[in-house]
Amino acid sequence: MAGKFELFTDASDKFRWRLKAGNGETIAQSQAYATRDAAKKGIASVQNNAPSATIVEVTAGS
Structure with a gap:
């Protein structure tokens, strides 16, 4: 089963x-x-930007 977005109130x-x-x-x-x-x-x-999003590792003190 593929992922999905749920829209709710x-x-x-x-x-x-x-x-x-x-x-x-x-x-x-x-x-x-x-x-x-x-x-x-x-x-x-999110759909448009996530495919090209980079992964940035954040550490304490940086």
């Missing part, structure tokens, strides 16, 4: 998304958005 009636892996585990969750459209734009941003 939180307890404060704000829109959020979470990214679930194929095994159903949540691997990322968004901030709260005021509108459904803004949350969908957040999903699109």
Whole structure:
């Protein structure tokens, strides 16, 4: 099963998304958005930017 984005309304009636892996585990969750459209734009941003995202290792003191 492929991963999926779930779009939902939180307890404060704000829109959020979470990214679930194929095994159903949540691997990322968004901030709260005021509108459904803004949350969908957040999903699109992750979809567009993640394939080329670099990995940067951050250590204490650097």
